[in-house]
Amino acid sequence: MPSSPSSAEQEGRVVSGHGRHVVVEGSAGQRILCHSRGKKSECVVGDRVRWLPSTDEGVIEAILPRQSLLYRQDAWKTKAFAANIDQLLVVVAAEPVFSESQLARALIAAAAAAIPARIVLNKHDLPTFAAAKARLAPYAAIGVDVIGVALKKDAEDATVRLAPLLAGKTTLVLGPSGAGKSTLVNLMVVDAAAQVGDISTALHTGRHTTTATHWYWIDRALHSALIDSPGFQEFGLRHIAPNELATLMPDLARYSGACRFYNCTHVHEPGCAVLAALERGEIAATRYRIYREILAELQPS
Ligand SMILES: Nc1nc2c(ncn2[C@@H]2O[C@H](COP(=O)(O)OP(=O)(O)OP(=O)(O)O)[C@@H](O)[C@H]2O)c(=O)[nH]1
Numbered sequence: 001m002p003s004s005p006s007s008a009e010q011e012g013r014v015v016s017g018h019g020r021h022v023v024v025e026g027s028a029g030q031r032i033l034c035h036s037r038g039k040k041s042e043c044v045v046g047d048r049v050r051w052l053p054s055t056d057e058g059v060i061e062a063i064l065p066r067q068s069l070l071y072r073q074d075a076w077k078t079k080a081f082a083a084n085i086d087q088l089l090v091v092v093a094a095e096p097v098f099s100e101s102q103l104a105r106a107l108i109a110a111a112a113a114a115i116p117a118r119i120v121l122n123k124h125d126l127p128t129f130a131a132a133k134a135r136l137a138p139y140a141a142i143g144v145d146v147i148g149v150a151l152k153k154d155a156e157d158a159t160v161r162l163a164p165l166l167a168g169k170t171t172l173v174l175g176p177s178g179a180g181k182s183t184l185v186n187l188m189v190v191d192a193a194a195q196v197g198d199i200s201t202a203l204h205t206g207r208h209t210t211t212a213t214h215w216y217w218i219d220r221a222l223h224s225a226l227i228d229s230p231g232f233q234e235f236g237l238r239h240i241a242p243n244e245l246a247t248l249m250p251d252l253a254r255y256s257g258a259c260r261f262y263n264c265t266h267v268h269e270p271g272c273a274v275l276a277a278l279e280r281g282e283i284a285a286t287r288y289r290i291y292r293e294i295l296a297e298l299q300p301s
Pocket residue numbers: 122123124125126149150151152153154175176177178179180181182183184204205206207208209210211229230231232
């Protein structure tokens with residue numbers, strides 16, 4: 001018997017979960033557990049969807065076109081972080097010591113997805129903060145905003161500095177485990193625990209590690225949102241073409257146009273402007289090492 005399911009279809013936004021089982025926030029603010037029909041319709045947090053009520057749950061009928069998608073591509077799997085985000089905050093801390101390679105990869109993925117990114121350096125109160133800040137000097141030099149805070153120890157200062165950056169935007173918070181992502185979300189989202197409710201156990205700020213990505217509204221007007229995510233350890237960039245990599249690293253991109261060969265890999269070619277800049281100390285050795293490390297992963301062996 002033909003039916004017209006579209007008449008009952010509603011629009012909503014995926015606020016937690018991924019793959020085939022997600023929580024959708026409907027236009028009235030209600031939260032419904034939804035399932036998608038097939039592999040084709042795998043949605044991620046931030047996705048706008050059309051869903052159809054069925055008893056007390058829902059079925060995802062369609063994912064609306066994405067304005068942005070941040071993801072990583074490891075050797076065997078694609079991992080989408082979130083869709084429709086306006087900006088990325090990479091949170092790292094004085095402790096635990098962060099991997100500069102993972103940080104650089106997150107920024108490269110953001111650049112590839114045309115998503116503006118900033119770095120939050122947390123735990124200003126610890127004596128190791130200065131050393132961590134020094135490691136971020138090459139990033140400040142290429143124009144990345146580095147915001148030093150103590151999300152827990154000086155919450156007021158952090159709030160004052162972060163609030164204007166988050167207003168009116170959807171911001172994904174990404175970074176290694178223990179850096180303070182959930183602390184940041186809890187600070188900026190007054191009723192974070194209530195928003196998670198019993199539908200998800202995403203937030204365990206302070207004591208436990210986050211295991212799921214979750215969308216939070218910062219303001220009652222629903223203009224500003226924060227997405228908390230589990231800490232990452234791996235960040236494959238296999239979706240990036242080898243010859244595109246340097247263009248996504250602003251300090252290398254500044255010189256790569258001046259290389260003698262248009263298809264210069266900046267590894268061994270004569271007349272390479274990137275290698276010359278490295279030699280003159282105008283490109284940080286750590287950044288060039290990271291370029292080589294990622295390039296090696298992208299080139300067929
Ligand atoms: N010293 C110090 N510790 C802090 C500060 N902010 C957060 N922490 C601590 O850092 C630890 C980790 O914080 P979380 O917010 O849970 O870290 P996370 O990035 O969400 O970690 P995952 O969920 O595992 O990815 C907690 O013990 C916090 O109390 C700070 O400003 N100073």
